[in-house]
Amino acid sequence: MTEMLASARHQRILDALREREQVRVTSLAAELGVSEMTVRRDLNTLAARGALVKVHGGATLDAAPTSNEPGFVHKLALESGEKQAIAQTAAGLVRPGMSIALNSGTTTYALAAQCTGIKDLTVVTNSPRIAEVFYAAANPSQNIILTGGIRTISDALVGPLSLSALGQLHVDLLFLGVHGMTAEDGFTTPNMLEAQTNQAFIKAAAQQIIVADHTKWGVTGLCQIVPLGQVDALISGHRLDPEAQNILRQSLDSLILA
Template sequence: MADNQNLLAGQRRALILEEVRRRGGIRVSELTRMLQVSDMTVRRDLDVLARQGTLEKVHGGAVPVDQARTHEPGFEAKSELELTAKSDIARAAAALVVPGTAVALAGGTTTFAVAQQLVDIPDLTVVTNSVRVADVFHAARRPAEGRGAESGAATVVLTGGVRTPSETLVGPVADAAISSLHFDVLFLGTHGISVEAGCSTPNLAEAETNRHFIRSARRVVVVADHTKWGTTGLSSFASLDEVDTLVMDAGLAAADREEIAEQFAELIIAGPDTGGNGG
């Protein structure tokens, strides 16, 4: 889409800021349609406004500064972001899973993508606090017409709890269920990840539930697309040294790869033309 030359950059950014404040947040895709400019132009404008401190970028859009760390997009909104990256990450993450093991999947759209890659691995026991992840395995277990359920289908345990905007169950009920179990590998998504804050989320209850997951897991794998690096949510739930493996996509800048590789025992860059794994 060609950029609209009728608006000067300053006028365009003023309109963006007005919409963010009026609506409490807006997505990049909405701004491209509203302003009739390219995705790249909108992202440049958001970068400028973020540097000025007038708004804060979140995944796929922007929110007012005072809402950024507590803003939690819904599952549907997040599921449309970084689709290729999530698919690449999911395939690389699934390759870490051995048949017959106990796997935990926390909530999020990236772990949802991982679940879709795990359905063909036989004899898994899957524990999740994600309604969407449980649905993936439930759909895979449905008997084909004229046949019974296939052997080797995963046994799925869905924790109880209070549902968040991201379709995740959190709170004391979820925490108690998770604390009584033990997992060979845990896959965790994250709202943001940084050297200073570690892994973080806007939801306080979700942060606590994630801590219980981590304590119950023998191996912790964080799955996060490249846009999560450098982002910080309200509550940290894991320091970087609590993460055994980080799986990110090839969109990660070379300089960031070097910085991240220094922080983790294992960094897996998923996708084409990555030059392999680091860490």
């Protein structure tokens, strides 16, 4: 049996994680044929890179989609039905001449793809990947602004530069993708820096619209972005829990089911 390269081992850990959601140090050590100490070290480096979250006894996937893995596109395709419907509904609100903002996420990514044809559109985003969608379309009447910053694993530019950039800008409409929403904790994300940047997005927009599929309900990320009631609208799918719909209708001006 030929030895395995450290990077290959990292890859297999991530693969196992995507498949099982949870991995244990002991089982990984057995599967990979290395000591537990080595597995711990691997988990540490992967966690430092933000590719997973360590828990006692093993590791789990971060709720954030890892954009540079094949999983990004794949995950997009997986739930494509609902996400595409949400993106389509959201795109229907965008009129030529508007300025909009999109944060990083798979739903906003899908939305971006539907906006490339709209004329005289100004787009502000902190996702290089979303910016790339517009660059590739090369619509000369569109104005694409990328905020600066440091990139997180989920392809979002965050940090002081993104905040100061967003502080200088004002857009008509914000579409904000989130990682979780509950009645108590509002809209949340697992990354503190992303939460901060998303708050700056909210400040920079005249109107805020959350886009989130039904799986986000009941999920709480590490960090609150904003309470439920302090945004203008939410666009979700029709599979959203009926009780959640009631709660959301009471807090929000507008709940739209795609």
